[in-house]
Amino acid sequence: MNLQTIKASCSNCNLRELCLPIGLSDEQMQRIDDIVAVRRKIKRGGMLFHNGEAFSSLYAIRTGFFKTSVATEDGRDQVTGFQMAGEIIGLDGIVNDHHTCDAVALEDAEVCVMPFDRLEDLSREITVLQNHVHKVMSREIVREHGVMLLLGSMRAEERLAAFVLNLVQRLHTRGFSQSELVLRMTREEIGSYLGLKLETVSRTFSKFVDDGIVEVKQRHIRILDTDALKRIVNHQRECD
Amino acid sequence: MNLQTIKASCSNCNLRELCLPIGLSDEQMQRIDDIVAVRRKIKRGGMLFHNGEAFSSLYAIRTGFFKTSVATEDGRDQVTGFQMAGEIIGLDGIVNDHHTCDAVALEDAEVCVMPFDRLEDLSREITVLQNHVHKVMSREIVREHGVMLLLGSMRAEERLAAFVLNLVQRLHTRGFSQSELVLRMTREEIGSYLGLKLETVSRTFSKFVDDGIVEVKQRHIRILDTDALKRIVNHQRECD
DNA sequence: CGTACCCTTGATGGAGATCAAGTGCAGTGG
DNA sequence: CCACTGCACTTGATCTCCATCAAGGGTACG
Numbered sequence: 001m002n003l004q005t006i007k008a009s010c011s012n013c014n015l016r017e018l019c020l021p022i023g024l025s026d027e028q029m030q031r032i033d034d035i036v037a038v039r040r041k042i043k044r045g046g047m048l049f050h051n052g053e054a055f056s057s058l059y060a061i062r063t064g065f066f067k068t069s070v071a072t073e074d075g076r077d078q079v080t081g082f083q084m085a086g087e088i089i090g091l092d093g094i095v096n097d098h099h100t101c102d103a104v105a106l107e108d109a110e111v112c113v114m115p116f117d118r119l120e121d122l123s124r125e126i127t128v129l130q131n132h133v134h135k136v137m138s139r140e141i142v143r144e145h146g147v148m149l150l151l152g153s154m155r156a157e158e159r160l161a162a163f164v165l166n167l168v169q170r171l172h173t174r175g176f177s178q179s180e181l182v183l184r185m186t187r188e189e190i191g192s193y194l195g196l197k198l199e200t201v202s203r204t205f206s207k208f209v210d211d212g213i214v215e216v217k218q219r220h221i222r223i224l225d226t227d228a229l230k231r232i233v234n235h236q237r238e239c240d
Numbered sequence: 241m242n243l244q245t246i247k248a249s250c251s252n253c254n255l256r257e258l259c260l261p262i263g264l265s266d267e268q269m270q271r272i273d274d275i276v277a278v279r280r281k282i283k284r285g286g287m288l289f290h291n292g293e294a295f296s297s298l299y300a301i302r303t304g305f306f307k308t309s310v311a312t313e314d315g316r317d318q319v320t321g322f323q324m325a326g327e328i329i330g331l332d333g334i335v336n337d338h339h340t341c342d343a344v345a346l347e348d349a350e351v352c353v354m355p356f357d358r359l360e361d362l363s364r365e366i367t368v369l370q371n372h373v374h375k376v377m378s379r380e381i382v383r384e385h386g387v388m389l390l391l392g393s394m395r396a397e398e399r400l401a402a403f404v405l406n407l408v409q410r411l412h413t414r415g416f417s418q419s420e421l422v423l424r425m426t427r428e429e430i431g432s433y434l435g436l437k438l439e440t441v442s443r444t445f446s447k448f449v450d451d452g453i454v455e456v457k458q459r460h461i462r463i464l465d466t467d468a469l470k471r472i473v474n475h476q477r478e479c480d
Numbered sequence: 481c482g483t484a485c486c487c488t489t490g491a492t493g494g495a496g497a498t499c500a501a502g503t504g505c506a507g508t509g510g
Numbered sequence: 511c512c513a514c515t516g517c518a519c520t521t522g523a524t525c526t527c528c529a530t531c532a533a534g535g536g537t538a539c540g
Contacts, residue, residue, distance in 0.1 A: 070385045070386070070388075070389050072389065072393070072474065073474050074474050074475055076389075076393045076394075077389075077393075078385075078388055078389040078392045078393050080385050080388050080389075091377075091378055091381050092378060092381055092382050092385065093378070094374050094375055094377075094378035095375045095378035095379040095381075095382055096382075100382050100385065101385060120367070120370060120371060120374070123364075123370070124363075124364045124365075124367070124370060125364075127360070127364070130360060130363070130364060130370075131360060133374075134334050134360070134373075134377070135334055135335045137331075137334075137374070137377040137378070137381065138331055138332060138333070138334035138335035138377070139335040140381050141331050141332055141335075141377065141380050141381060141384065142332050142335055142336075142340050144381065144384035144385070144387075144388065145310045145318075145320050145332065145340065145341060145384070146310070147384075147388055148310070148318055148320050148384065148387055148388065148391060149310050149312065149316075149317075149318040149320075151388060151391035151392050151435060152318045152391050152432065152433075152434075152435035153312075153316045153317075153318050153432075153435065154316075155495075155496090156495075156496070186517095186518065186519090187518075187519065187520095188518085192392065192393075193392075194392075195391060195392035195393070196496075196497090197496075197497055197498080198518090198519080199496085199497080199498085199519095199520080199521085200495090200496055200497075202518095202519060202520055202521080203496090203520080203521080205519095205520095206520070206521080218504090218505080218518085218519080219518095234312065234313050234314050235314055395527075395528090396527075396528070426485090426486065426487085427486075427487065427488095428486085436528080436529090437528075437529055437530080438486090438487080439487090439488080439489085439528090439529075439530085440527090440528060440529075441487095442486095442487060442488055442489080443488080443489080443528090445487095445488095446488070446489080458486085458487080458536085458537075459486095
Protein backbone atom coordinates (compact mmCIF):
# COMPACT_ATOMS: atom_id res chain seq x y z
CA MET A 1 0.00 0.00 0.00
CA ASN A 2 1.36 3.36 -0.99
CA LEU A 3 0.16 5.21 2.04
CA GLN A 4 1.96 7.09 4.71
CA THR A 5 0.74 7.18 8.24
CA ILE A 6 1.44 9.63 11.02
CA LYS A 7 0.20 10.26 14.51
CA ALA A 8 -2.85 12.47 14.66
CA SER A 9 -4.00 14.88 17.30
CA CYS A 10 -7.40 16.55 17.35
CA SER A 11 -6.71 18.73 20.36
CA ASN A 12 -4.37 21.00 18.48
CA CYS A 13 -5.99 20.68 15.06
CA ASN A 14 -7.31 23.91 13.60
CA LEU A 15 -10.18 22.04 11.96
CA ARG A 16 -11.45 20.88 15.33
CA GLU A 17 -14.57 23.01 15.20
CA LEU A 18 -15.50 21.50 11.84
CA CYS A 19 -14.98 17.85 12.76
CA LEU A 20 -15.89 17.77 16.42
CA PRO A 21 -18.62 19.05 18.71
CA ILE A 22 -17.90 22.04 20.88
CA GLY A 23 -17.78 21.82 24.64
CA LEU A 24 -15.56 18.79 25.03
CA SER A 25 -13.51 18.58 28.21
CA ASP A 26 -9.75 18.09 28.00
CA GLU A 27 -10.18 14.54 29.16
CA GLN A 28 -12.80 13.81 26.49
CA MET A 29 -10.62 15.43 23.84
CA GLN A 30 -7.76 13.23 24.92
CA ARG A 31 -9.86 10.10 24.50
CA ILE A 32 -10.84 11.19 21.01
CA ASP A 33 -7.19 11.81 20.21
CA ASP A 34 -6.54 8.24 21.25
CA ILE A 35 -8.93 6.70 18.76
CA VAL A 36 -8.14 9.09 15.92
CA ALA A 37 -4.70 7.67 16.12
CA VAL A 38 -3.57 7.76 12.57
CA ARG A 39 -3.44 10.06 9.59
CA ARG A 40 -3.15 8.87 6.06
CA LYS A 41 -1.80 10.68 3.02
CA ILE A 42 -3.36 10.19 -0.39
CA LYS A 43 -1.71 11.38 -3.58
CA ARG A 44 -3.65 13.23 -6.22
CA GLY A 45 -5.61 10.64 -8.18
CA GLY A 46 -5.29 8.08 -5.40
CA MET A 47 -8.23 6.31 -3.78
CA LEU A 48 -9.09 6.64 -0.13
CA PHE A 49 -11.52 3.73 -0.46
CA HIS A 50 -13.41 2.09 -3.27
CA ASN A 51 -16.69 0.42 -3.99
CA GLY A 52 -16.79 -3.05 -2.47
CA GLU A 53 -13.99 -2.43 -0.01
CA ALA A 54 -14.58 -3.53 3.57
CA PHE A 55 -15.65 -0.67 5.79
CA SER A 56 -13.77 -0.01 8.98
CA SER A 57 -13.31 3.70 9.42
CA LEU A 58 -14.69 7.12 8.77
CA TYR A 59 -12.25 9.71 7.55
CA ALA A 60 -11.99 13.37 8.47
CA ILE A 61 -10.35 15.35 5.69
CA ARG A 62 -7.46 17.41 7.01
CA THR A 63 -6.12 18.77 3.77
CA GLY A 64 -6.97 18.25 0.13
CA PHE A 65 -10.09 17.65 -1.87
CA PHE A 66 -12.02 14.51 -2.71
CA LYS A 67 -14.80 13.35 -4.96
CA THR A 68 -17.06 10.41 -4.23
CA SER A 69 -18.80 8.53 -7.00
CA VAL A 70 -21.07 5.56 -7.54
CA ALA A 71 -21.30 3.40 -10.65
CA THR A 72 -23.81 1.18 -12.40
CA GLU A 73 -22.99 -2.29 -13.59
CA ASP A 74 -23.00 -1.07 -17.15
CA GLY A 75 -20.26 1.44 -16.51
CA ARG A 76 -21.94 4.78 -16.11
CA ASP A 77 -20.92 6.65 -13.04
CA GLN A 78 -22.19 9.55 -11.03
CA VAL A 79 -20.21 11.86 -8.81
CA THR A 80 -22.17 12.03 -5.56
CA GLY A 81 -20.19 14.76 -3.86
CA PHE A 82 -17.04 16.83 -3.50
CA GLN A 83 -15.51 16.96 -0.03
CA MET A 84 -13.03 19.37 1.47
CA ALA A 85 -11.12 19.94 4.70
CA GLY A 86 -13.16 19.37 7.85
CA GLU A 87 -15.71 17.12 6.18
CA ILE A 88 -16.36 13.49 7.01
CA ILE A 89 -16.25 10.82 4.39
CA GLY A 90 -17.13 7.13 4.38
CA LEU A 91 -20.61 7.12 5.93
CA ASP A 92 -21.92 5.00 3.06
CA GLY A 93 -19.98 2.01 4.37
CA ILE A 94 -21.75 1.67 7.70
CA VAL A 95 -24.92 -0.05 6.55
CA ASN A 96 -23.39 -3.07 4.83
CA ASP A 97 -19.88 -3.09 6.27
CA HIS A 98 -18.65 -2.37 2.77
CA HIS A 99 -18.23 0.86 0.92
CA THR A 100 -20.61 1.43 -1.95
CA CYS A 101 -18.80 4.32 -3.59
CA ASP A 102 -15.29 5.38 -4.53
CA ALA A 103 -13.46 8.23 -2.86
CA VAL A 104 -10.73 9.75 -5.02
CA ALA A 105 -8.35 12.55 -4.05
CA LEU A 106 -8.49 15.42 -6.53
CA GLU A 107 -5.32 16.86 -5.03
CA ASP A 108 -2.74 15.59 -2.58
CA ALA A 109 -4.64 15.03 0.62
CA GLU A 110 -4.38 13.97 4.19
CA VAL A 111 -7.14 12.38 6.25
CA CYS A 112 -7.60 11.42 9.89
CA VAL A 113 -8.62 7.78 10.22
CA MET A 114 -11.42 7.19 12.71
CA PRO A 115 -12.08 3.48 13.31
CA PHE A 116 -15.83 3.28 13.42
CA ASP A 117 -16.18 0.65 16.11
CA ARG A 118 -14.08 2.76 18.45
CA LEU A 119 -16.10 5.82 17.51
CA GLU A 120 -19.26 3.95 18.48
CA ASP A 121 -17.67 2.91 21.76
CA LEU A 122 -16.73 6.47 22.59
CA SER A 123 -20.11 7.80 21.46
CA ARG A 124 -21.77 5.70 24.11
CA GLU A 125 -19.77 7.51 26.74
CA ILE A 126 -19.58 11.05 25.41
CA THR A 127 -23.10 12.28 24.76
CA VAL A 128 -22.12 15.32 22.72
CA LEU A 129 -19.97 13.14 20.50
CA GLN A 130 -22.88 10.76 19.95
CA ASN A 131 -25.14 13.63 19.00
CA HIS A 132 -22.42 15.03 16.76
CA VAL A 133 -22.16 11.78 14.83
CA HIS A 134 -25.91 11.79 14.33
CA LYS A 135 -25.83 15.36 13.09
CA VAL A 136 -23.03 14.62 10.65
CA MET A 137 -25.07 11.81 9.13
CA SER A 138 -28.27 13.82 9.09
CA ARG A 139 -26.43 16.72 7.43
CA GLU A 140 -25.34 14.37 4.67
CA ILE A 141 -28.93 13.22 4.18
CA VAL A 142 -30.12 16.81 3.93
CA ARG A 143 -27.31 17.71 1.54
CA GLU A 144 -28.35 14.87 -0.72
CA HIS A 145 -31.95 16.07 -0.64
CA GLY A 146 -30.61 19.32 -2.04
CA VAL A 147 -28.77 17.50 -4.81
CA MET A 148 -31.91 15.57 -5.66
CA LEU A 149 -33.80 18.84 -5.93
CA LEU A 150 -31.09 20.20 -8.18
CA LEU A 151 -30.96 17.11 -10.41
CA GLY A 152 -34.71 16.65 -10.54
CA SER A 153 -35.96 20.13 -11.14
CA MET A 154 -33.30 22.62 -12.18
CA ARG A 155 -32.04 23.63 -15.60
CA ALA A 156 -28.34 23.73 -16.50
CA GLU A 157 -27.72 27.36 -15.56
CA GLU A 158 -29.41 26.94 -12.23
CA ARG A 159 -27.45 23.81 -11.45
CA LEU A 160 -24.11 25.39 -12.21
CA ALA A 161 -24.93 28.58 -10.33
CA ALA A 162 -26.01 26.58 -7.29
CA PHE A 163 -22.84 24.52 -7.54
CA VAL A 164 -20.51 27.53 -7.67
CA LEU A 165 -22.32 29.27 -4.83
CA ASN A 166 -22.18 26.16 -2.69
CA LEU A 167 -18.47 25.66 -3.29
CA VAL A 168 -17.50 29.25 -2.61
CA GLN A 169 -19.63 29.35 0.50
CA ARG A 170 -17.96 26.26 1.90
CA LEU A 171 -14.54 27.66 1.06
CA HIS A 172 -15.44 30.95 2.69
CA THR A 173 -16.29 29.06 5.90
CA ARG A 174 -12.72 27.82 5.78
CA GLY A 175 -11.27 31.29 5.49
CA PHE A 176 -11.02 31.65 1.72
CA SER A 177 -12.39 34.37 -0.50
CA GLN A 178 -16.09 34.85 -1.06
CA SER A 179 -15.53 35.76 -4.66
CA GLU A 180 -12.68 33.64 -5.94
CA LEU A 181 -12.09 29.95 -6.12
CA VAL A 182 -9.97 27.37 -7.85
CA LEU A 183 -11.85 24.34 -9.07
CA ARG A 184 -10.12 21.12 -8.18
CA MET A 185 -12.22 19.04 -10.56
CA THR A 186 -12.59 18.82 -14.32
CA ARG A 187 -15.59 20.02 -16.28
CA GLU A 188 -16.48 16.39 -16.76
CA GLU A 189 -16.56 15.76 -13.01
CA ILE A 190 -18.67 18.86 -12.47
CA GLY A 191 -20.96 17.62 -15.21
CA SER A 192 -21.26 14.20 -13.66
CA TYR A 193 -22.20 15.72 -10.32
CA LEU A 194 -24.75 18.05 -11.91
CA GLY A 195 -26.21 15.56 -14.35
CA LEU A 196 -24.84 17.44 -17.36
CA LYS A 197 -22.29 16.77 -20.08
CA LEU A 198 -18.95 18.52 -19.92
CA GLU A 199 -19.77 20.58 -23.01
CA THR A 200 -22.85 21.94 -21.30
CA VAL A 201 -20.84 22.87 -18.23
CA SER A 202 -18.33 24.66 -20.43
CA ARG A 203 -21.00 26.47 -22.43
CA THR A 204 -22.80 27.52 -19.29
CA PHE A 205 -19.62 28.95 -17.80
CA SER A 206 -19.12 30.83 -21.06
CA LYS A 207 -22.61 32.22 -20.84
CA PHE A 208 -21.99 33.44 -17.29
CA VAL A 209 -18.84 35.14 -18.57
CA ASP A 210 -20.76 36.78 -21.42
CA ASP A 211 -23.31 38.02 -18.91
CA GLY A 212 -20.58 39.52 -16.76
CA ILE A 213 -21.41 37.29 -13.81
CA VAL A 214 -18.07 35.54 -13.48
CA GLU A 215 -14.57 35.51 -14.88
CA VAL A 216 -13.25 32.10 -15.86
CA LYS A 217 -9.61 31.35 -16.55
CA GLN A 218 -9.26 27.60 -16.75
CA ARG A 219 -10.10 26.40 -13.27
CA HIS A 220 -9.77 29.77 -11.68
CA ILE A 221 -13.17 31.37 -11.11
CA ARG A 222 -13.82 34.91 -9.98
CA ILE A 223 -17.38 35.79 -9.09
CA LEU A 224 -18.30 39.30 -10.19
CA ASP A 225 -21.98 39.25 -9.28
CA THR A 226 -23.00 36.91 -6.49
CA ASP A 227 -26.55 38.22 -6.47
CA ALA A 228 -26.98 37.37 -10.12
CA LEU A 229 -25.97 33.80 -9.35
CA LYS A 230 -28.44 33.68 -6.49
CA ARG A 231 -31.15 35.04 -8.73
CA ILE A 232 -30.44 32.36 -11.29
CA VAL A 233 -30.81 29.66 -8.63
CA ASN A 234 -33.95 30.96 -6.96
CA HIS A 235 -35.82 32.58 -9.68
CA GLN A 236 -35.54 30.60 -12.86
CA ARG A 237 -38.38 32.44 -14.57
CA GLU A 238 -37.33 36.02 -15.26
CA CYS A 239 -40.91 36.93 -16.11
CA ASP A 240 -42.43 36.85 -12.67
CA MET B 241 -54.54 18.61 16.04
CA ASN B 242 -56.45 15.94 14.22
CA LEU B 243 -54.34 13.07 15.34
CA GLN B 244 -55.14 10.04 17.34
CA THR B 245 -52.67 8.50 19.69
CA ILE B 246 -52.52 4.99 21.04
CA LYS B 247 -50.14 2.96 23.11
CA ALA B 248 -47.47 1.23 21.09
CA SER B 249 -45.66 -2.00 21.65
CA CYS B 250 -42.66 -3.18 19.67
CA SER B 251 -42.37 -6.54 21.33
CA ASN B 252 -45.45 -7.91 19.64
CA CYS B 253 -45.21 -5.89 16.44
CA ASN B 254 -44.86 -7.94 13.29
CA LEU B 255 -42.64 -5.28 11.74
CA ARG B 256 -40.09 -5.64 14.50
CA GLU B 257 -37.45 -7.15 12.27
CA LEU B 258 -37.70 -4.21 9.90
CA CYS B 259 -37.50 -1.45 12.52
CA LEU B 260 -35.29 -2.98 15.17
CA PRO B 261 -32.03 -4.89 15.39
CA ILE B 262 -32.16 -8.61 16.02
CA GLY B 263 -30.84 -10.14 19.20
CA LEU B 264 -32.47 -7.90 21.76
CA SER B 265 -33.14 -9.38 25.16
CA ASP B 266 -36.64 -9.20 26.64
CA GLU B 267 -35.47 -6.56 29.05
CA GLN B 268 -34.01 -4.43 26.24
CA MET B 269 -37.14 -4.84 24.19
CA GLN B 270 -39.17 -3.69 27.14
CA ARG B 271 -37.11 -0.53 27.45
CA ILE B 272 -37.60 0.23 23.78
CA ASP B 273 -41.33 -0.31 24.23
CA ASP B 274 -41.20 2.30 26.96
CA ILE B 275 -39.77 5.03 24.76
CA VAL B 276 -41.80 4.15 21.67
CA ALA B 277 -44.78 4.94 23.79
CA VAL B 278 -47.14 6.42 21.28
CA ARG B 279 -48.59 5.75 17.89
CA ARG B 280 -50.07 8.38 15.69
CA LYS B 281 -52.63 8.05 12.93
CA ILE B 282 -52.44 10.20 9.82
CA LYS B 283 -55.27 10.44 7.34
CA ARG B 284 -54.65 10.23 3.63
CA GLY B 285 -53.34 13.59 2.51
CA GLY B 286 -52.34 14.58 6.05
CA MET B 287 -48.87 15.66 7.05
CA LEU B 288 -46.72 13.77 9.52
CA PHE B 289 -44.35 16.74 9.71
CA HIS B 290 -43.53 19.66 7.50
CA ASN B 291 -40.59 21.78 6.45
CA GLY B 292 -39.59 24.16 9.24
CA GLU B 293 -41.32 22.21 11.98
CA ALA B 294 -39.33 21.60 15.15
CA PHE B 295 -37.77 18.15 15.20
CA SER B 296 -38.35 15.93 18.17
CA SER B 297 -38.96 12.40 16.98
CA LEU B 298 -38.26 9.82 14.37
CA TYR B 299 -41.22 7.85 13.10
CA ALA B 300 -41.45 4.18 12.25
CA ILE B 301 -44.19 3.54 9.73
CA ARG B 302 -46.56 0.84 10.92
CA THR B 303 -49.13 1.00 8.19
CA GLY B 304 -49.66 3.21 5.20
CA PHE B 305 -47.50 4.94 2.68
CA PHE B 306 -45.74 8.31 2.72
CA LYS B 307 -43.92 10.63 0.41
CA THR B 308 -41.28 13.12 1.51
CA SER B 309 -40.56 16.23 -0.51
CA VAL B 310 -38.39 19.32 -0.42
CA ALA B 311 -39.13 22.67 -1.99
CA THR B 312 -37.26 25.68 -3.32
CA GLU B 313 -38.14 29.22 -2.33
CA ASP B 314 -39.59 29.79 -5.77
CA GLY B 315 -42.09 27.01 -5.39
CA ARG B 316 -40.72 24.05 -7.26
CA ASP B 317 -40.69 20.88 -5.30
CA GLN B 318 -39.05 17.52 -5.49
CA VAL B 319 -40.25 14.24 -4.03
CA THR B 320 -37.22 12.79 -2.23
CA GLY B 321 -38.67 9.42 -1.38
CA PHE B 322 -41.63 7.10 -0.87
CA GLN B 323 -41.74 5.26 2.43
CA MET B 324 -43.70 2.19 3.47
CA ALA B 325 -44.27 0.03 6.52
CA GLY B 326 -41.18 -0.71 8.54
CA GLU B 327 -39.23 2.28 7.27
CA ILE B 328 -37.97 5.16 9.40
CA ILE B 329 -38.83 8.72 8.54
CA GLY B 330 -37.67 12.06 9.93
CA LEU B 331 -33.87 11.70 9.86
CA ASP B 332 -33.55 15.02 8.04
CA GLY B 333 -34.56 16.87 11.20
CA ILE B 334 -31.63 15.81 13.37
CA VAL B 335 -28.99 18.15 12.05
CA ASN B 336 -30.76 21.46 12.63
CA ASP B 337 -33.45 20.48 15.11
CA HIS B 338 -35.98 21.32 12.44
CA HIS B 339 -37.37 19.29 9.62
CA THR B 340 -36.30 20.33 6.14
CA CYS B 341 -38.86 18.38 4.19
CA ASP B 342 -42.56 17.54 4.24
CA ALA B 343 -43.89 14.06 4.95
CA VAL B 344 -47.36 13.43 3.55
CA ALA B 345 -49.43 10.28 3.93
CA LEU B 346 -50.52 8.88 0.57
CA GLU B 347 -53.00 6.63 2.29
CA ASP B 348 -54.32 6.38 5.81
CA ALA B 349 -51.32 5.60 7.93
CA GLU B 350 -50.12 4.87 11.39
CA VAL B 351 -46.65 5.58 12.75
CA CYS B 352 -44.78 4.81 15.95
CA VAL B 353 -43.37 7.96 17.51
CA MET B 354 -39.79 7.62 18.74
CA PRO B 355 -38.62 10.69 20.67
CA PHE B 356 -35.09 11.17 19.46
CA ASP B 357 -33.51 12.28 22.70
CA ARG B 358 -34.77 9.16 24.41
CA LEU B 359 -33.56 7.09 21.47
CA GLU B 360 -30.10 8.60 21.94
CA ASP B 361 -30.23 7.84 25.65
CA LEU B 362 -31.12 4.25 25.03
CA SER B 363 -28.56 3.91 22.22
CA ARG B 364 -25.83 4.69 24.71
CA GLU B 365 -26.86 1.69 26.73
CA ILE B 366 -27.87 -0.83 24.09
CA THR B 367 -24.99 -1.28 21.69
CA VAL B 368 -26.95 -3.13 19.03
CA LEU B 369 -29.55 -0.38 19.06
CA GLN B 370 -26.86 2.26 18.61
CA ASN B 371 -25.41 0.39 15.68
CA HIS B 372 -28.89 -0.08 14.26
CA VAL B 373 -29.56 3.65 14.29
CA HIS B 374 -26.27 4.22 12.47
CA LYS B 375 -27.15 1.64 9.87
CA VAL B 376 -30.59 3.15 9.30
CA MET B 377 -29.01 6.53 8.61
CA SER B 378 -26.28 5.08 6.43
CA ARG B 379 -28.88 3.12 4.47
CA GLU B 380 -30.69 6.34 3.73
CA ILE B 381 -27.46 7.93 2.51
CA VAL B 382 -26.80 4.98 0.21
CA ARG B 383 -30.38 5.03 -1.06
CA GLU B 384 -29.99 8.67 -1.96
CA HIS B 385 -26.77 7.91 -3.81
CA GLY B 386 -28.84 5.57 -5.94
CA VAL B 387 -31.40 8.26 -6.62
CA MET B 388 -28.65 10.66 -7.61
CA LEU B 389 -27.33 8.09 -10.05
CA LEU B 390 -30.81 7.67 -11.45
CA LEU B 391 -31.47 11.39 -11.78
CA GLY B 392 -28.03 12.23 -13.07
CA SER B 393 -27.41 9.57 -15.63
CA MET B 394 -30.51 7.62 -16.63
CA ARG B 395 -33.05 8.17 -19.35
CA ALA B 396 -36.79 8.13 -18.73
CA GLU B 397 -37.35 4.43 -19.42
CA GLU B 398 -34.48 3.43 -17.20
CA ARG B 399 -35.71 5.63 -14.39
CA LEU B 400 -39.21 4.24 -14.45
CA ALA B 401 -38.03 0.66 -14.75
CA ALA B 402 -35.71 1.15 -11.78
CA PHE B 403 -38.53 2.75 -9.84
CA VAL B 404 -40.99 -0.07 -10.44
CA LEU B 405 -38.40 -2.74 -9.64
CA ASN B 406 -37.44 -0.96 -6.44
CA LEU B 407 -41.04 -0.65 -5.29
CA VAL B 408 -41.99 -4.22 -6.04
CA GLN B 409 -38.86 -5.50 -4.38
CA ARG B 410 -39.60 -3.60 -1.19
CA LEU B 411 -43.19 -4.79 -1.24
CA HIS B 412 -42.03 -8.34 -1.78
CA THR B 413 -39.87 -8.06 1.36
CA ARG B 414 -43.11 -7.27 3.16
CA GLY B 415 -44.84 -10.35 1.87
CA PHE B 416 -46.54 -8.97 -1.22
CA SER B 417 -46.35 -10.23 -4.76
CA GLN B 418 -43.20 -10.03 -6.83
CA SER B 419 -45.15 -9.22 -9.92
CA GLU B 420 -48.07 -7.06 -8.90
CA LEU B 421 -48.36 -3.77 -7.11
CA VAL B 422 -50.72 -0.92 -6.53
CA LEU B 423 -49.19 2.51 -6.84
CA ARG B 424 -50.16 4.78 -3.97
CA MET B 425 -48.94 7.92 -5.72
CA THR B 426 -50.01 9.85 -8.80
CA ARG B 427 -48.10 10.01 -12.06
CA GLU B 428 -47.13 13.51 -11.10
CA GLU B 429 -45.58 12.36 -7.83
CA ILE B 430 -43.72 9.59 -9.62
CA GLY B 431 -42.53 12.18 -12.11
CA SER B 432 -41.35 14.51 -9.40
CA TYR B 433 -39.38 11.73 -7.78
CA LEU B 434 -37.84 10.66 -11.08
CA GLY B 435 -37.19 14.13 -12.46
CA LEU B 436 -39.77 13.70 -15.22
CA LYS B 437 -43.10 15.26 -16.13
CA LEU B 438 -46.28 13.31 -15.55
CA GLU B 439 -46.89 12.98 -19.27
CA THR B 440 -43.53 11.31 -19.70
CA VAL B 441 -44.30 8.88 -16.89
CA SER B 442 -47.61 8.05 -18.53
CA ARG B 443 -46.08 7.64 -21.97
CA THR B 444 -43.31 5.46 -20.63
CA PHE B 445 -45.80 3.20 -18.88
CA SER B 446 -47.67 2.97 -22.17
CA LYS B 447 -44.50 2.01 -23.97
CA PHE B 448 -43.83 -0.75 -21.44
CA VAL B 449 -47.36 -2.00 -22.05
CA ASP B 450 -46.84 -1.93 -25.83
CA ASP B 451 -43.64 -3.90 -25.35
CA GLY B 452 -45.47 -6.48 -23.28
CA ILE B 453 -43.36 -5.79 -20.21
CA VAL B 454 -46.15 -4.75 -17.86
CA GLU B 455 -49.90 -4.44 -17.65
CA VAL B 456 -51.18 -1.13 -16.38
CA LYS B 457 -54.71 -0.52 -15.21
CA GLN B 458 -54.75 2.86 -13.53
CA ARG B 459 -52.57 2.43 -10.48
CA HIS B 460 -52.57 -1.31 -10.64
CA ILE B 461 -49.37 -2.64 -12.20
CA ARG B 462 -48.67 -6.21 -13.16
CA ILE B 463 -45.14 -7.04 -14.20
CA LEU B 464 -45.05 -9.54 -17.03
CA ASP B 465 -41.32 -9.54 -17.69
CA THR B 466 -39.10 -8.63 -14.75
CA ASP B 467 -35.95 -9.44 -16.68
CA ALA B 468 -36.87 -6.98 -19.39
CA LEU B 469 -37.18 -4.27 -16.74
CA LYS B 470 -33.81 -5.23 -15.34
CA ARG B 471 -32.29 -5.14 -18.79
CA ILE B 472 -33.68 -1.67 -19.34
CA VAL B 473 -32.07 -0.48 -16.11
CA ASN B 474 -28.67 -2.06 -16.56
CA HIS B 475 -28.16 -2.07 -20.21
CA GLN B 476 -29.44 1.11 -21.74
CA ARG B 477 -27.67 0.54 -25.07
CA GLU B 478 -29.26 -2.36 -26.89
CA CYS B 479 -26.40 -2.39 -29.38
CA ASP B 480 -23.67 -3.84 -27.19
C1' DC C 481 -75.42 11.90 -12.35
C1' DG C 482 -72.34 15.41 -12.48
C1' DT C 483 -68.02 17.19 -11.25
C1' DA C 484 -63.33 16.97 -10.23
C1' DC C 485 -59.26 14.77 -10.58
C1' DC C 486 -56.17 11.70 -12.74
C1' DC C 487 -54.58 9.76 -16.71
C1' DT C 488 -53.68 9.15 -21.74
C1' DT C 489 -52.47 10.63 -26.20
C1' DG C 490 -51.18 13.82 -29.97
C1' DA C 491 -48.57 17.82 -31.88
C1' DT C 492 -44.90 20.88 -31.41
C1' DG C 493 -40.84 23.01 -29.42
C1' DG C 494 -36.55 23.53 -26.96
C1' DA C 495 -32.73 22.43 -23.73
C1' DG C 496 -29.15 19.84 -23.64
C1' DA C 497 -26.75 15.63 -25.79
C1' DT C 498 -23.94 14.21 -29.33
C1' DC C 499 -20.64 14.65 -32.93
C1' DA C 500 -16.82 17.12 -34.51
C1' DA C 501 -13.02 20.36 -34.80
C1' DG C 502 -9.87 23.27 -32.97
C1' DT C 503 -7.35 25.87 -29.03
C1' DG C 504 -4.48 26.38 -24.99
C1' DC C 505 -1.69 24.76 -21.44
C1' DA C 506 1.51 21.53 -18.80
C1' DG C 507 4.82 18.28 -18.83
C1' DT C 508 8.65 15.74 -21.53
C1' DG C 509 12.53 15.09 -23.85
C1' DG C 510 15.56 16.48 -27.59
C1' DC D 511 15.09 26.69 -25.40
C1' DC D 512 11.72 24.69 -28.17
C1' DA D 513 9.17 20.95 -30.55
C1' DC D 514 6.08 17.31 -29.12
C1' DT D 515 2.48 15.04 -26.85
C1' DG D 516 -1.53 14.58 -24.16
C1' DC D 517 -5.20 16.32 -21.75
C1' DA D 518 -8.63 19.67 -20.57
C1' DC D 519 -11.36 22.95 -22.38
C1' DT D 520 -14.06 25.72 -25.87
C1' DT D 521 -17.06 26.31 -29.62
C1' DG D 522 -19.99 25.10 -33.60
C1' DA D 523 -23.55 22.11 -36.00
C1' DT D 524 -26.95 18.86 -35.62
C1' DC D 525 -29.99 15.66 -33.34
C1' DT D 526 -32.95 13.67 -29.86
C1' DC D 527 -35.39 13.09 -25.89
C1' DC D 528 -38.34 15.01 -23.06
C1' DA D 529 -41.09 19.27 -21.87
C1' DT D 530 -44.78 21.85 -23.10
C1' DC D 531 -49.24 22.79 -24.89
C1' DA D 532 -53.63 20.96 -25.82
C1' DA D 533 -57.59 17.94 -25.95
C1' DG D 534 -60.18 14.13 -24.66
C1' DG D 535 -61.45 10.01 -21.70
C1' DG D 536 -61.86 7.21 -17.53
C1' DT D 537 -62.92 6.67 -12.71
C1' DA D 538 -64.27 7.95 -8.08
C1' DC D 539 -67.11 10.12 -5.12
C1' DG D 540 -70.45 13.36 -3.30
